[in-house]
Amino acid sequence: MMADNAGPALAPQKRWVIYYLATVIAMMALQMSSLGFAPLLPAIQHDFAMSFSEMGLFTGVYGLVALVVSIPAGILAKQYGEKRILIIGMAILATGLFGLSVAESFGQGLTARALWIFGYRLAFVCVMTAIALTAPPHLKGRAMGVLGACSALATVLGAPFCASLAEAWGWREAVMGFGGMTIAGLVVFSMFYQQRPEVIQKGGPKGQGAFSAFRYPIVWTIPLLGLTNAGGFAATFFLPSVLKADFGLGASDAAAVISMSYILAIVLNPLSGYLADRFNRWNVLAGMMILMIPACLAMTSHNLLVFEVASALLISLGLASTNQLYPTISELMRGRDVGPLMGITALGGGIFGFLGPQALGWLRDWSGGFHAGWYALTGAAIFSALLILFLKGYAERQNARLAAGLKAAAAS
Known part of the structure; x- marks a missing residue:
């Protein structure tokens, strides 16, 4: 059996x-x-x-x-x-x-x-x-x-x-x-x-409790990576309002742009996954954040085509980056406590899935336009890229120490 x-x-x-x-x-x-x-x-x-x-x-x-x-x-x-x-x-x-x-x-x-x-x-x-x-x-x-x-x-x-x-x-x-x-x-x-057979045992693998992942301070930076899709969430929810206010377009036009974004995501998701497997997945994720920076800035354009392309890129890159977060984050602990790590990563998505649109709406009310919100999301993309590179360095140091420990144990 x-x-x-x-x-x-x-x-x-x-x-x-x-x-x-x-x-x-x-x-x-x-x-x-x-x-x-x-x-x-x-x-x-x-x-x-x-x-x-x-x-x-x-x-x-x-x-x-x-x-x-x-x-x-x-x-x-x-x-x-x-x-x-x-x-x-x-x-x-x-x-x-x-x-x-x-x-x-x-x-x-x-x-x-x-x-x-x-x-x-x-x-x-x-x-x-x-x-x-x-x-x-x-x-x-x-x-x-x-x-x-x-x-x-x-x-x-x-x-x-x-x-x-x-x-x-x-x-x-x-x-x-x-x-x-x-x-x-x-x-x-x-x-x-x-x-997996080891998880069927109560408490998971020997020596790991249900809350062992939470003992590492670095784990609590992971929810901040929910910012990677804050722009995508905000753009999805506010796209109809922006198209109506700035370009005089209706709901059907907004639906067409959102559909184009998801069709683009069908292409970008496997492409980003292929690149992550072939090259360093941390660098690929950071690169996706860097691509979001001009996309966020282009959302301020008064040219309809530029705005639509920027919207599609922002939404599709957000979706693709979210999916690549999970295998990337699992490298922080080399497969240990994967369930809690996935939960912490999903927590960040929930936080900024709620706060992203709220912030964009608040900035719209405060400034009278959407430009302040797009600039704020540009800053979020920059911060996300820097955080990813920081976590990359941490993961590489941890993995090097683990490899050295295993080598020493084998030699003894």
Whole structure:
């Protein structure tokens, strides 16, 4: 009988691909509803008689739940195995979607949305943990890049999927359709993914407790790397407002630019993963931040084409950099405490997924325009590049000390 938690080092050469594909399918099932439900928002707002501030709370609860769930999700993945927690997360997510489909008031809808996002964050952290543990070291970047491309593809497919269901039957049936897709992904993942045997033992590998990762001060700089996609989050949410205010364009034009961004992300994700595997992944990640600097500055342009290209670059680079963060951060501890590390990394995404748009909105109100916000995001990109290079130096020193210790132990 195969152990419940088979890792990449123990799996046969070809079997990791099966585990990887099962994880990708689970991720696509998660992502279809995560952003793909956006076309349903006007109908949901109408049925629940939501004000725009309530609508902001309904959508923004994602960041608030992420602050609470991300680190516990990583701890649970370490203690009980990423497979078990991912399945539980997807089941909770589906329950939230089905709950939203039958909700009769804003309060019930908001509760169902919070349950949906709670399950999503549990599952998301475990997906990242599963990829980090399953893919061979020399393919981690490409594995995460393909995962990111498939996530973007799921978002591109999710919007027309729900729109077609909504047109035929209504938004509630469309949300139920997303719930059904989540259950299908859960079934596939549970059938084909295998876990690592060492995590099935309570407390994980010998000598490592659930909270051992948190004893290292360097770990608490990791949430700051959530700034890598702060610009992408902010641009996604404020793009319709900027296009309307500065260029007189409507929602359909904004949707076209966002779709172009996700299509570009389908290309950039595997490309960045290939480069990360072939070259130093820290340098590749820093390079992506450096490319964001002119993209942020170009967002101040009054030329529509320049603005659209800059928006697509900013959003797609943010998505690609987020996916490359996880295998890169796992190098800080050479595979130890991967679950908590993934949770801490996801925490940063939640923090700045909430604060990025909030800061851009506040700067818009304060300055009367969006330029101050784009300059602030330029500074965030510069800071992120410097932090990545700092962590690169730390990781290289730690790995050199580890190699020297192993060499000394072997000689003795």
